[in-house]
Amino acid sequence: MNIFFQLGRCARAAKKLLSIGLAATLMCLPASAKVIHEERSLYRNILISEENGERCMRFVLHARATHNQSCINLREPRKLVFDYTKMVLAAILVKPEPKNILIVGLGGGTLPKTLHELLPNSTTTSAEIDPAVVKAAKRYFDYQESERIQTVAMDARVYLKRAIRDGKKWDLIILDAFNGDYIPEHLMTKEFLQEVRSALQPGGLVAANTFATSRLYHHESVTYEAVFAQVKMLSSERGNRVLLAAADAFVLPGPDLAAQEWQARLTPYGVDVRQLLALEKPADWDKSVKVLTDQFAPANLLKH
């Protein structure tokens, strides 16, 4: 799959058209893609489409590139389509049996579904601001709520603040709040990450889907470093980047040990544990840039 090539081509096509609206955005989909649902929610335009045996949820930004938020393989629904989803699973190699998991940003619900299958005794709560995304996840991506899989339709920062006051804590917190092209700035600041840290159980872990390009790469990295004692990075050639972070030191398991224990469990999801662990890269970001705070959070301006 070559999303980034497609995005570039479609952005150029859209620019040529100079048209605002779905006429331009539909240009961005390959001819073979079939649109099965379109919706304008309060927060974004949601497009569900199918192509090459995959069903994807996209957040459409008119006359700009669309972003695949979430995709499932229709023939083998357990197979994870995106690198970053696999990379987030590295968290359970570090912290093998998380009981309570918080996910910020639901998308198609692939992560809560997969985590529940892998860890049936865990409870997963997903905070998703857009009720339309929750509905689409249920309808098109087989996301099912249960006692152990819960969703709250709320701004994650507000939910977390309230949860901290109620004394809730999690073993694993996954941050995946991308809003297409736009990032909610208040979910990228040092103060937010401090709240995340304080909502972790002792020994808890954070896995964050983060920016792999632009100046944000550096700013976001130093912000994580300012809050967490240990930050490790996994990054793939396709431009996905996941940061693992914790208040205490931790290590990624060695490939041999981990492969023995986990490979069988992760094979149905298309995860090769050795390959996954080989994605760990040393910190290469510019440490001199400013930490993002509630006072200084020009996140979306830093992408240009």
Add this chain to the structure above:
Amino acid sequence: MNVVVFGSAFVSGFIIMVLEMLGGRIIAPWFGGDIYVWGSIITVFMLALSLGYLLGGRWSLRNASLKRYGGIFLLGGVLMLPVVFSADLIMAAIFDQIVDARYGSLVASLALFLLPSLVMGMVSPYSVRLLTRSRETSGASAGLLYFVSTLGSALGTLATSFYLVALLEMNQILLTAIAIMIGNGMLLLALHKRMPVT
């Protein structure tokens, strides 16, 4: 004298939008970045402006002077200080009391922004009073005044959202805005001694 009034109206128009644009940022950590947060902020600013126009107009009826006009700027600047120094304290208290983030953000906006923006709303009618020389020209001077102050608002919005937030910390921007309001007020007080208004 006219230049001073137009300049001051521009400043006040600029600063009020600096405050409004930063309002979303100030409230987001407590009540989120949802549409109702912007709804709360815009509601409060509009309400404050409407009340400010009313009060400013009333207040201009007697003894209108550059001194009183300058006082509006001083007060506006001072009333912005809690936004810098006690915003988190105020919002924490509101967060504890009000669970619904919609009403939380509305009450937070009222607590933080109503008074300073109300006082800044008083500037426009007061400016019209200082500018009006005759019945024939009153419409033209009011028109020019609103042009200048609304242009200030447009530029304040643009400057804040495009550039200032990327250059400075929020409190640095706010403190600069407060300093400009207070500086403008002092300048008006100083000019009052030289140029009494008729």
